[in-house]
Amino acid sequence: xxxxxxxxxxxxxxxxxxxxxxxxxxxxxxxxxxxxxxxxxxxxxxxxxxxxxxxxxxxxxxxxxxxxxxxxxxxxxxxxxxxxxxxxxxxxxxxxxxxxxxxxxxxxxxxxxxxxxxxxxxxxxxxxxxxxxxxxxxxxxxxxxxxxxxxxxxxxxxxxxxxxxxxxxxxxxxxxxxxxxxxxxxxxxxxxxxxxxxxxxxxxxxxxxxxxxxxxxxxxxxxxxxxxxxxxxxxxxxxxxxxxxxxxxxxxxxxxxxxxxxxxxxxxxxxxxxxxxxxxxxxxxxxxxxxxxxxxxxxxxxxxxxxxxxxxxxxxxxxxxxxxxxxxxxxxxxxxxxxxxxxxxxxxxxxxxxxxxxxxxxxxxxxxxxxxxxxxxxxxxxxxxxxxxxxxxxxxxxxxxxxxxxxxxxxxxx
Numbered sequence: 001x002x003x004x005x006x007x008x009x010x011x012x013x014x015x016x017x018x019x020x021x022x023x024x025x026x027x028x029x030x031x032x033x034x035x036x037x038x039x040x041x042x043x044x045x046x047x048x049x050x051x052x053x054x055x056x057x058x059x060x061x062x063x064x065x066x067x068x069x070x071x072x073x074x075x076x077x078x079x080x081x082x083x084x085x086x087x088x089x090x091x092x093x094x095x096x097x098x099x100x101x102x103x104x105x106x107x108x109x110x111x112x113x114x115x116x117x118x119x120x121x122x123x124x125x126x127x128x129x130x131x132x133x134x135x136x137x138x139x140x141x142x143x144x145x146x147x148x149x150x151x152x153x154x155x156x157x158x159x160x161x162x163x164x165x166x167x168x169x170x171x172x173x174x175x176x177x178x179x180x181x182x183x184x185x186x187x188x189x190x191x192x193x194x195x196x197x198x199x200x201x202x203x204x205x206x207x208x209x210x211x212x213x214x215x216x217x218x219x220x221x222x223x224x225x226x227x228x229x230x231x232x233x234x235x236x237x238x239x240x241x242x243x244x245x246x247x248x249x250x251x252x253x254x255x256x257x258x259x260x261x262x263x264x265x266x267x268x269x270x271x272x273x274x275x276x277x278x279x280x281x282x283x284x285x286x287x288x289x290x291x292x293x294x295x296x297x298x299x300x301x302x303x304x305x306x307x308x309x310x311x312x313x314x315x316x317x318x319x320x321x322x323x324x325x326x327x328x329x330x331x332x333x334x335x336x337x338x339x340x341x342x343x344x345x346x347x348x349x350x351x352x353x354x355x356x357x358x359x360x361x362x363x364x365x366x367x368x369x370x371x372x373x374x375x376x377x378x379x380x381x382x383x384x385x386x387x388x389x390x391x392x393x394x395x396x397x398x399x400x401x402x403x404x405x406x407x408x409x410x411x412x413x414x
Contacts, residue, residue: 008310028221040136042077046144052111058203083114118152235274
């Protein structure tokens with residue numbers, strides 16, 4: 001089976017005296033080149049005036065590297081945008097002739113005026129939706145260094161466009177370059193689009209992110225992964241703690257995890273309330289790379305599921321989510337000059353982490369979580385902290401919080 005599913009459940013009084021935490025982990029073994037999926041990819045490149053020089057040059061070089069990675073079985077949509085969107089590649093197969101044509105078009109790009117994200121998004125999603133490529137997950141990456149100034153500019157409307165695309169089967173990731181883009185907008189668009197948000201402090205990170213996105217969609221071992229939790233009679237509520245789409249279906253809470261790429265792991269953490277030792281029936285469904293459907297047979301999960309190792313994994317997952325939420329809310333408070341409230345919020349998380357450590361959950365993961373919170377708290381509390389230093393830390397923390405809350409791997413090199 002291309003997908004491994006591990007379940008762990010535990011009552012942890014230090015976290016919630018009356019609750020039961022359930023963690024489902026989904027992992028796939030590393031992929032061989034022979035099992036590579038075809039890629040159906042759209043890259044949207046911001047070429048506004050603020051991208052002139054090194055940023056646009058790095059984006060063009062990265063796109064050229066991407067062309068070398070793709071083959072004749074892949075389909076590429078390439079859009080350059082300023083105040084308008086121009087389609088450089090309309091979803092054609094990436095053969096030798098197409099690569100030569102696109103190289104020339106990329107090298108001819110010059111900066112323009114304005115940033116029309118909505119036009120770029122419309123062009124990319126329209127082109128992606130026209131073609132059904134067997135075995136491929138249509139995916140779009142938006143690359144920008146600024147805020148929308150032309151077209152649709154309201155954040156909630158742009159997020160809604162990403163949601164619509166996701167409902168149509170297209171996943172969307174976003175990447176912000178530098179320090180002038182709207183962090184909240186790009187992270188919300190990525191969350192709504194079922195993709196990843198990347199913070200790129202400098203243009204030289206662009207290539208690695210594009211390659212990572214390409215590798216992600218072409219090495220997906222399982223797609224449309226869904227977790228179903230039907231609570232036992234003694235359980236009154238089941239609540240998802242990650243930010244993943246959910247729905248009620250046939251007496252169960254359905255959690256839409258999405259794709260799991262080869263060599264990667266994703267997870268979903270839920271909190272149940274009730275008495276007894278049985279949490280409920282759990283099952284998993286997913287689509288294989290060849291298009292076949294699979295179902296992991298339902299089984300009853302008990303509070304001791306996963307043993308001591310599972311208990312520690314549950315505690316660490318909860319702590320990472322708690323850290324992500326506190327950092328997210330803390331930065332919102334700091335931005336509106338409520339720094340003392342932000343620091344107090346982070347100190348509260350440190351107390352909770354210390355409580356877990358004192359209860360025997362003294363793992364490397366707990367230590368790492370504590371160090372991240374301490375670093376941000378210390379920076380916020382510094383009276384001499386420069387605005388640029390604070391902004392860089394806020395954007396890096398946002399990439400971490402997004403990746404944690406939607407259960408996607410966070411890469412420190414971004």
